[in-house]
Ligand SMILES: CC(C)[C@H](C(=O)O)[C@@H](O)C(=O)O
């Protein structure tokens with residue numbers, strides 16, 4: 145059996161940690177009888193600075209030939225915030241319609257959480273973040289004179305009165321941003337969450353702010369209730385996003401599957417990453433079940449550690465385990481996660497986790513564990 | 518000296534905890550030589566259900582005669598989420614242009630935090646939440662046929678293509694929400710934060726998501742940088758909202774003054790409330806320095822505890838301390854906060870904090886402390 149996987153190392157520590165991930169996944173292939181044909185893509189800050197290219201038409205054409213992309217990290221101190229994130233990472237998510245961002249929040253044995261009195265059995269849930277709508281659609285503008293008069297009519301009426309702005313002439317005094325939620329967009333994410341809950345503890349929590357952003361999240365809630373009606377055995381619950389940040393910290397054991405629109409998903413999964421031990425241990429999958437999916441650590445490119453062989457590769461390796469699961473290699477996926485857990489129990493970890501090992505040493509160790517456990 | 522203050526008990530436990538707050542503030546007046554003339558307002562769910570009125574023109578006219586409103590809580594199981602919040606609480610904030618929502622995050626001595634190894638000296642910062650703009654402006658719609666064609670032109674172009682929706686006929690398939698940030702709106706909140714930082718440790722952290730919601734938060738960042746230039750001795754820092762939820766949990770000691778747009782402010786101050794010991798201990802001030810301000814606990818109305826004399830009044834009393842500060846009664850404000858700290862050290866607290874006292878007992882105790890310390 146052969147799987148074809150695209151690899152994008154990206155910026156900073158990205159290439160080092162993806163190299164480790166490939167090594168571990170190759171070891172899993174040896175052990176479980178499959179082979180991964182890797183194709184490397186040169187996408188990231190260096191190419192952007194040299195050629196001005198972010199994600200090209202050709203990149204898209206080539207990447208679309210793969211069921212999965214193994215992605216390191218992007219971000220570079222020479223590039224203004226937003227350019228690479230939007231031009232590469234979000235561009236891949238949106239272009240390939242990866243409508244699920246799947247983020248397990250699981251405290252592994254032997255990992256320190258910043259929460260007092262919480263144990264691995266208390267922190268074990270999964271967030272299904274809608275990944276293509278909401279305030280990530282990129283519709284907005286800083287107001288520039290007469291140009292966008294129509295779209296801004298309603299905004300102007302309110303703000304003219306309030307601050308006495310003359311929007312015909314006071315360019316740049318006002319900015320707006322539009323979020324969009326559609327019924328089919330909400331429905332497919334919410335349905336995915338319910339299908340997942342059926343395989344777990346059977347509980348889905350919707351996180352929104354329908355009491356204030358009532359238009360978008362009112363639609364979200366209605367769709368949630370309609371989908372829920374088809375799963376009478378699944379328990380459901382609505383939480384407001386502000387409150388949920390409290391319960392993640394106080395009672396993480398309450399959660400099983402959490403489903404949430406894009407922007408709140410971004411926020412609460414970082415909080416989730418921290419309670420499971422920090423970004424060094426937080427993987428994510430960007431999933432289009434019928435297309436090209438992408439698996440990545442959720443941390444950034446940490447440019448200051450680039451090339452030093454000190455970065456923690458565990459989030460990337462865990463993302464690799466999710467990638468294998470996605471490809472149907474469930475046993476191999478479990479073995480990779482098992483190897484991560486074993487390396488932590490053995491204290492065979494990088495500096496940030498209190499160990500003394502190099503990135504590459506951890507990689508070799510994980511590969512040997514996968515081959516033998 | 519006499520101060521005139523409006524009191525809105527509101528729903529659920531609101532009236533009980535405001536009653537306690539008034540008792541403690543009156544005691545502070547006795548001790549420090551001022552008198553508070555309270556005027557009670559009947560605003561909340563009961564009146565809404567009886568008359569359909571939320572915040573009336575007359576309420577507004579009357580409330581505008583006071584420098585401060587002491588507010589309990591609103592929310593009632595008989596009313597759909599959003600109605601009372603928007604029709605009363607947000608209506609007051611917006612109508613009186615209370616552009617600062619000030620929320621101290623301070624772990625008091627003797628209070629349990631859910632964070633491991635954090636002490637009172639680690640958790641002591643303050644969030645300045647912009648309180649009149651951003652996604653709280655209430656502009657949005659669920660799409661209903663031809664009615665709003667113009668505003669939706671840009672949205673339709675994108676989503677028609679994506680999901681094959683016919684927005685001329687498929688009513689209710691799509692919703693949008695618009696956030697607005699203006700230069701003057703951002704500037705006055707950011708300037709307030711810098712002025713506050715000068716009286717504290719001299720550090721301001723801006724929290725936004727300028728890498729994705731680049732239009733609104735790009736303007737916010739530019740204004741932040743411009744204001745910062747006028748305070749060369751204040752240290753500054755930009756954090757993305759997702760990351761900041763991690764640092765609140767991992768390194769709260771990093772923060773001094775945090776300034777942020779409305780919606781993210783809502784989220785991170787609830788998280789802040791939890792790390793300082795929970796909602797029972799989290800006050801907020803909604804401030805218009807030149808108009809009518811409002812002080813409230815940030816928790817809700819907890820209908821199931823209504824009338825049982827078990828609710829924790831400390832957040833409300835702390836909000837009362839902020840109210841006194843706002844009225845220029847700084848010594849009295851400090852004495853009220855001191856009484857809260859003393860009652861906690863004495864274990865003279867309600868059930869939720871591990872004590873055995875009734876709401877009214879805590880109130881009497883705090884009043885006696887304020888009179889004597
Ligand atoms: C880098 C950024 C664009 C991205 C996001 O906001 O989605 C990141 O925070 C994430 O969560 O994957």
Ligand SMILES: CC(C)[C@H](C(=O)O)[C@@H](O)C(=O)O
Nearest residue numbers: 355356386602603606783815
């Ligand atoms: C009740 C709700 C409208 C309100 C808000 O979102 O601002 C509350 O959460 C708060 O933070 O005061």
